[in-house]
Amino acid sequence: MTYLAKPKLHHPSLPTNKLGFTRRDYEGAISTLCAGCGHDSISAAIIQACFELDLPPHRVAKLSGIGCSSKTPTYFLGSSHGFNSVHGRMPSVLTGANLANRELIYMGVSGDGDSASIGLGQFAHSIRRGVNMVYIVENNGVYGLTKGQFSATADKGSKSKRGAANMDEPIDMVALALQLGATYVGRSFSGDKDQLVPLIKGAILHQGAAFIDVISPCVAFNNHAGSTKSYDYVREHNEAVNSLDFITGRTPITTQFAEGTVQDVTQHDGSVIRLRKLHPEYDTHNRIAAMNYLQERQAAGEVVTGLLFMDTDPEDLHAHLGSVEAPFNILDEDALCPGSAALEAFNASLR
Amino acid sequence: MKPITAVNDFVIKFANVNGSGSASANTLFAKAILRMGVPVSPRNIFPSNIQGLPTWYEVRVSGSGYLGRRGGVDLMVAMNPQTWDEDLKEIEAGGYLFHDSSKPLPKSKFREDINIIGMPLTEICNREYSDPRERQLFKNIIYVGALSALLDIDIKAVEKLIGEQYKGKERLLTPNLKALHMGKDFAQANLPKTGLKIAHANSVGDKVFMDGNSAAALGCVYGGATVAAWYPITPSSSLAEAFTRHCHKYRVDKATGKNKFAVIQAEDELASIGIVIGAAWNGARSFTCTSGPGISLMQEFIGLAYFAEIPSVIFDVQRGGPSTGMPTRTQQSDVLSCAYASHGDTKHVLLFPEDPKECFDFGALSFDLADRLQTPIFVLLDLDIGMNDRLCAPLSWDDTRRYDRGKVMHFEDFESGKPFGRYRDVDQDGIAYRTYPGTHPAKGSFFTRGTTKDRDARYSEAGPDYVENMQRLLRKFETAKGLVPAPVERRAKHNTRFGVIYYGSTAPAMSEALDQLDAQGLHVDAMRVRGFPFNDDVGEFIDAHDQIFIVEQNRDGQLRTLVVNECVADPAKLIPVLHYDGSPITARFIVREVVEKLRMFNVAPLRRVAQ
Ligand SMILES: Cc1ncc(C[n+]2csc(CCOP(=O)(O)OP(=O)(O)O)c2C)c(N)n1
Ligand code: SF4
Numbered sequence: 001m002t003y004l005a006k007p008k009l010h011h012p013s014l015p016t017n018k019l020g021f022t023r024r025d026y027e028g029a030i031s032t033l034c035a036g037c038g039h040d041s042i043s044a045a046i047i048q049a050c051f052e053l054d055l056p057p058h059r060v061a062k063l064s065g066i067g068c069s070s071k072t073p074t075y076f077l078g079s080s081h082g083f084n085s086v087h088g089r090m091p092s093v094l095t096g097a098n099l100a101n102r103e104l105i106y107m108g109v110s111g112d113g114d115s116a117s118i119g120l121g122q123f124a125h126s127i128r129r130g131v132n133m134v135y136i137v138e139n140n141g142v143y144g145l146t147k148g149q150f151s152a153t154a155d156k157g158s159k160s161k162r163g164a165a166n167m168d169e170p171i172d173m174v175a176l177a178l179q180l181g182a183t184y185v186g187r188s189f190s191g192d193k194d195q196l197v198p199l200i201k202g203a204i205l206h207q208g209a210a211f212i213d214v215i216s217p218c219v220a221f222n223n224h225a226g227s228t229k230s231y232d233y234v235r236e237h238n239e240a241v242n243s244l245d246f247i248t249g250r251t252p253i254t255t256q257f258a259e260g261t262v263q264d265v266t267q268h269d270g271s272v273i274r275l276r277k278l279h280p281e282y283d284t285h286n287r288i289a290a291m292n293y294l295q296e297r298q299a300a301g302e303v304v305t306g307l308l309f310m311d312t313d314p315e316d317l318h319a320h321l322g323s324v325e326a327p328f329n330i331l332d333e334d335a336l337c338p339g340s341a342a343l344e345a346f347n348a349s350l351r
Numbered sequence: 352m353k354p355i356t357a358v359n360d361f362v363i364k365f366a367n368v369n370g371s372g373s374a375s376a377n378t379l380f381a382k383a384i385l386r387m388g389v390p391v392s393p394r395n396i397f398p399s400n401i402q403g404l405p406t407w408y409e410v411r412v413s414g415s416g417y418l419g420r421r422g423g424v425d426l427m428v429a430m431n432p433q434t435w436d437e438d439l440k441e442i443e444a445g446g447y448l449f450h451d452s453s454k455p456l457p458k459s460k461f462r463e464d465i466n467i468i469g470m471p472l473t474e475i476c477n478r479e480y481s482d483p484r485e486r487q488l489f490k491n492i493i494y495v496g497a498l499s500a501l502l503d504i505d506i507k508a509v510e511k512l513i514g515e516q517y518k519g520k521e522r523l524l525t526p527n528l529k530a531l532h533m534g535k536d537f538a539q540a541n542l543p544k545t546g547l548k549i550a551h552a553n554s555v556g557d558k559v560f561m562d563g564n565s566a567a568a569l570g571c572v573y574g575g576a577t578v579a580a581w582y583p584i585t586p587s588s589s590l591a592e593a594f595t596r597h598c599h600k601y602r603v604d605k606a607t608g609k610n611k612f613a614v615i616q617a618e619d620e621l622a623s624i625g626i627v628i629g630a631a632w633n634g635a636r637s638f639t640c641t642s643g644p645g646i647s648l649m650q651e652f653i654g655l656a657y658f659a660e661i662p663s664v665i666f667d668v669q670r671g672g673p674s675t676g677m678p679t680r681t682q683q684s685d686v687l688s689c690a691y692a693s694h695g696d697t698k699h700v701l702l703f704p705e706d707p708k709e710c711f712d713f714g715a716l717s718f719d720l721a722d723r724l725q726t727p728i729f730v731l732l733d734l735d736i737g738m739n740d741r742l743c744a745p746l747s748w749d750d751t752r753r754y755d756r757g758k759v760m761h762f763e764d765f766e767s768g769k770p771f772g773r774y775r776d777v778d779q780d781g782i783a784y785r786t787y788p789g790t791h792p793a794k795g796s797f798f799t800r801g802t803t804k805d806r807d808a809r810y811s812e813a814g815p816d817y818v819e820n821m822q823r824l825l826r827k828f829e830t831a832k833g834l835v836p837a838p839v840e841r842r843a844k845h846n847t848r849f850g851v852i853y854y855g856s857t858a859p860a861m862s863e864a865l866d867q868l869d870a871q872g873l874h875v876d877a878m879r880v881r882g883f884p885f886n887d888d889v890g891e892f893i894d895a896h897d898q899i900f901i902v903e904q905n906r907d908g909q910l911r912t913l914v915v916n917e918c919v920a921d922p923a924k925l926i927p928v929l930h931y932d933g934s935p936i937t938a939r940f941i942v943r944e945v946v947e948k949l950r951m952f953n954v955a956p957l958r959r960v961a962q
Contacts, residue, residue: 057792058789061633061788074798078796079796080788080796081789082800083798083799084798084799084802085801089652092580092617092626095615096628096630096635096637099577099613099615099630100578100633101787103789104788121619121622122618122625124618125618318613322608323613324609324610329634329787330634331575332754333752333754335611338572338573339750340747340749340750343746347559347746350559350560351385351555351557351558351560
């Protein structure tokens with residue numbers, strides 16, 4: 001099988017964004033995933049978010065591990081550089097890439113097998129280091145690419161396609177991300193584009209470790225009765241904490257939102273995310289409350305979606321390291337090499 | 352019993368208790384001799400433990416400049432009752448035992464054939480100091496003072512070193528000097544002179560004294576590394592720590608106080624190498640340092656870097672394996688696991704520095720090689736070079752040197768219409784052009800992956816695409832031959848059928864062994880290999896001799912295997928000389944083995960000799 005390029009035929013009437021790009025310019029190759037796979041909807045949401053944010057596609061670096069989900073970077077942002085690394089180890093590669101050039105936007109795409117099992121350590125450490133990235137887990141509760149084994153996010157009691165019951169406790173990556181200090185944490189559902197697109201947009205603009213867990217049903221192995229990650233199950237059990245929309249500084253879209261039910265959240269770069277709270281008591285700035293709420297709803301058998309937590313003044317890894325503003329990859333010998341005189345002095349100290 | 356007498360040529364060993372503060376006193380001792388113009392080569396011998404257990408510091412004093420380990424001990428400073436029996440045994444007949452005589456020991460605890468020098472160190476300390484820590488620390492300085500009297504060490508040299516160490520800290524300087532003199536005066540008044548002497552000489556020249564890990568780390572600074580990711584492991588941790596130190600000194604932007612470097616202590620070796628690969632993919636020079644167990648963990652990622660062609664630099668400071676093996680002992684036993692690291696068909700570039708100077712040079716060079724070849728580069732140190740101070744030529748740098756960033760397409764190249772295909776072998780050297788992410792809005796983006804791809808980096812499972820790619824990687828490896836440091840040859844005084852191949856930290860013992868063999872009328876040509884893939888000279892050297900000894904510090908003759916594999920040499924011709932008990936190889940060992948094997952040529956079939 002070889003890669004299929006998508007024909008680039010632009011309809012003249014397609015809407016363009018500020019950079020003159022159409023939505024098509026943010027697409028990638030034709031997906032080879034199963035028709036109806038939740039992952040494709042997530043790709044579509046990423047495309048939509050990047051288009052609406054007027055991102056120059058070549059300034060986005062998309063990195064992934066191994067799995068169906070990790071294949072998706074091929075299917076969006078065709079003019080961005082991509083990196084399919086090894087299974088579960090996308091976070092370290094992304095961390096390194098981010099260290100080398102802090103000016104690009106880093107999008108890490110992973111699966112629940114990739115991130116919650118083999119890659120759990122790397123997921124955790126990239127979050128706690130505050131790597132400035134959008135970390136999306138396309139969570140289907142199974143290993144899609146290796147044909148349907150349980151992943152570590154599969155709910156206890158859920159059944160595999162062959163009928164075996166999962167007896168292990170699930171790992172909740174959102175709870176972990178909150179606990180590990182992610183400065184932007186959300187959960188969504190691949191079928192809920194209205195919620196997912198602004199959530200991704202917010203994550204892209206967030207200058208810190210942004211984590212989004214997207215429940216993404218696997219039509220091949222996890223869409224049967226007894227699965228807790230099927231389309232039907234999630235639709236029935238979806239409990240949204242808030243609905244959100246993204247507004248850039250220049251083109252505010254405020255009219256759609258009724259006064260009193262919205263909350264403006266100013267990001268580090270001045271852009272604003274406007275949240276509409278379904279639960280008036282819910283505060284997106286309170287990490288502890290988010291953790292409690294998540295646990296509470298989970299105990300009630302519900303899936304919480306929406307933006308659960310955001311730090312409006314996040315610090316990223318570069319801030320922790322005190323690194324220069326210039327990308328490391330453009331520093332040359334004049335900037336980096338101390339030269340022979342310094343070496344002479346160094347030699348003298350060793351005699 | 353005839354006491355050993357020697358001037359500027361003996362071995363002294365300190366047996367201490369870990370955590371007693373002896374390390375700095377012992378280094379002071381070694382450096383004082385250096386300041387008198389006499390070469391020394393000290394070695395820390397430390398079991399894998401933290402506190403309270405034994406450590407040793409062995410100093411080879413060699414006026415003729417032999418820096419390898421000699422074997423045997425002429426003067427033992429026995430400060431650890433726990434290892435007393437073992438330490439006593441090591442002393443050569445006619446040698447000396449210096450010990451703390453505060454508590455009398457039965458006669459049976461000594462040997463008849465050595466000279467006993469007792470000094471009531473604890474008694475002196477207890478009389479002089481009341482604080483337990485002071486008693487402990489000054490005891491070390493007092494014995495350094497006593498030794499300087501016993502061995503004729505210039506006390507001014509020691510005083511000067513203490514002065515440099517405590518510059519601006521009068522509170523520490525004065526009591527240290529006082530303790531030094533207390534030891535010296537006591538020894539002069541009460542102890543017999545030894546037959547071992549240090550006399551001023553002029554054999555050190557402008558050489559510098561440093562350990563390989565910090566030299567390699569400085570090489571990384573000079574070579575332009577900006578990202579380092581590592582996970583603690585003996586004996587490589589001090590490399591990362593030294594890099595951090597050097598960077599804080601040389602790489603902080605003066606105007607802003609911001610750092611032109613990032614050091615990440617990762618969660619494990621998998622993440623370390625992942626970070627290195629990510630950074631290098633994005634155009635920053637990056638490295639990790641580790642030891643054998645870390646290399647094992649990095650295998651999958653190393654294969655990715657090889658196949659996706661991402662420059663990466665890995666310092667492997669080897670220790671005793673397999674498994675956790677002898678974590679604080681030295682070996683050269685990761686040669687094969689590095690050369691062929693990862694699954695599938697892989698081959699990697701290796702560099703073998705012999706001393707701190709080459710650790711620095713190869714450290715800097717490794718980044719040029721990685722960028723030029725777009726592949727992992729392994730710099731193979733070992734504990735002996737990495738963690739011991741070694742005398743070597745001063746480090747040097749040519750300010751006109753420019754970094755070789757290899758084949759990179761920049762914005763202007765794309766604008767000027769230069770064609771680009773990530774894995775196209777445009778120059779027939781196996782090396783394709785790459786470009787950093789984010790370079791051009793419309794051109795040059797590609798997907799990096801560990802799966803098979805075509806010349807334009809598009810996913811492909813087509814057999815011919817795979818084969819073409821693998822063949823190109825071989826071409827690239829061929830190109831590497833001309834880029835790695837060439838071997839260094841040393842011809843014997845007379846024409847000879849015999850040759851010896853060696854590498855890395857074996858070098859100082861080897862040069863001494865060659866002199867000794869020469870003195871016995873046994874002529875052997877020598878080749879020190881400095882890089883893999885082997886340059887053509889290695890094959891020619893093998894062809895030019897009937898028998899080649901390959902001297903190395905592992906059980907299985909790993910370099911020999913590599914030579915057999917890659918130079919298509921006749922194994923019967925390659926005679927392994929293997930030292931692998933975890934201690935650095937000695938000239939004595941090499942000479943004994945070579946003489947023994949040469950003798951066997953006259954009586955045994957060749958195949959047996961080669962075993
Ligand atoms: C080291 C290693 N072990 C195992 C595999 C096999 N493998 C490929 S993808 C995958 C699981 C993918 O699951 P997930 O991340 O949930 O992605 P999905 O396919 O469900 O989207 C596994 C185990 C591998 N590629 N590498
Ligand atoms: S197997 Fe599942 S996860 Fe993979 S592409 Fe098909 S539906 Fe998607």
